[in-house]
Amino acid sequence: MKVILASPRGFCAGVNMAIECLDLALKTFGAPVYVYHEIVHNKYVVETFKKKGAIFVDDVQEVPSKSILLFSAHGVSPEIRKAAKERDLTAIDATCPLVTKVHLEAIKFAKLGYTICLIGHEGHDEVIGTMGEAPEAIVLVETESDVDQLEIADPERLAYLTQTTLSVDDATRIINRLKERFPSIKGPPKADICYATQNRQEAVRILGTEAQLVLVLGSQNSSNSQRLKELAQESGTPGYLIDGASDIRPEWFDGVEGVLVTAGASAPEDVVQECLDYLVEKFDAKIETRSIREEEVHFPLPKELRKLVQLN
Known part of the structure; x- marks a missing residue:
């Protein structure tokens, strides 16, 4: 393998x-x-x-x-x-700091009298914190159908922001729908979805085409990890989100010759290595590291x- x-x-x-x-x-x-x-x-x-x-x-x-x-x-x-x-x-x-950036944008738009469409997942800690900055001014939007149901008092004073850990593709679809309905809508000066979220999604999008199975290390309540699993599945490749090697099921690998292993932005390298060790021991796997982008942010x-x- x-x-x-x-x-x-x-x-x-x-x-x-x-x-x-x-x-x-x-x-x-x-x-x-x-x-x-x-x-x-x-x-x-x-x-x-x-x-x-x-x-x-x-x-x-x-x-x-x-x-x-x-x-x-x-x-x-x-x-x-x-x-x-x-x-x-x-x-x-x-x-x-990238979440703080979204908070500051929410405060700025609210002070200017804008209604803010926050694109994100209800109940996520980040969304709760951002909405708390200007609860009277923010409307949560999760889907394109939510956009269709929006009733905005002043469409000329409307803005959007996004949760930092969303699927880039999903967010883009919702933003495009907002722009169709409300051509005057304003967005942040720079996209809110964080660099790391985008880079990890890009890696799955590019490298997943070479695999028959994708393993994503991360927890079930990790939004960015869930998006990586979904991205693999949307391309037709089976994808599994696991906390560690103990979650792996041998039957997943029947007939599988190529596996992509990645990890969400909150998953430690220890659990990645544990997973690789399992694959080497069980399937005599040969590991090849492939880099699609360098990260030097601190x-x-x-x-x-x-x-x-x-x-x-």
């Missing part, structure tokens, strides 16, 4: 930054360090940090007063920041964390 290992894959700059934040917070302040929601959407990463003393919460009221609270890579609403301040928590903001740690580390 031939295994094509896609590159780029796995951790993006935003995930790296968030994980570095939590690691450093635990080393500097000791356990427990509280985290609002999962630091990133990956089961392996979350379980690893739980063992180190991180406590993940879905309500700020669960965090004892004066504790350390870290906001996850997906961002939070102003309401959550206010609640943390009221509980006298030391907040560390590990929001991905985000610095938040200023407040750097200051806290210096003080300690």
Whole structure:
């Protein structure tokens, strides 16, 4: 069996930054360090940090007063920041800068009196945080049919933004439908879908044509990982989203000679290597790494964390 290992894959700059934040917070302040929601959407990463003393919460009221609270890579609403301040928590903001960019765009458009169509998935942490910046001005749009049902008071003051981890193709279809219905609609100066999401999708689109099966390392609640699996399936290639080698089923490989392995932006390289080891052991797989693009993006740690580390 031939295994094509896609590159780029796995951790993006935003995930790296968030994980570095939590690691450093635990080393500097000791356990427990509280985290609002999962630091990133990956089961392996979350379980690893739980063992180190991180406590993940879905309500700020669960965090004892004066504790350390870290906001996850997906961002939070102003309401959550206010609640943390009221509980006298030391907040560390590990929001991905590309998500922060979308928040700032939402605030700007809302102040100008625009209605904002946010293209994204209902209930996703990132979408909840972005909508919280201007709840009275934002309408969630998930599909092209949602666009058809929109009733906008002033179509001349309409804008769109997107969740950063969407399928590029899906987002493009919805944006095009918005532009058809509302020719005056304004978009962000630069596309909101992050570079890493686009690069990983591009790798599957290009390299998936050479495979009869696609394995995507990532968790079920990871939006960008789900999109990679769906992209493979849309091209007619069986695609599976797995947390690790223990999820693999040998029957998937009956008659399969070529496999593409990739990983979502929140999946660690450890689980990729575990998967490759399984394929080598079970199927005598030959691994070939194929790179379609280089990534050299790096985000610095938040200023407040750097200051806290210096003080300690």
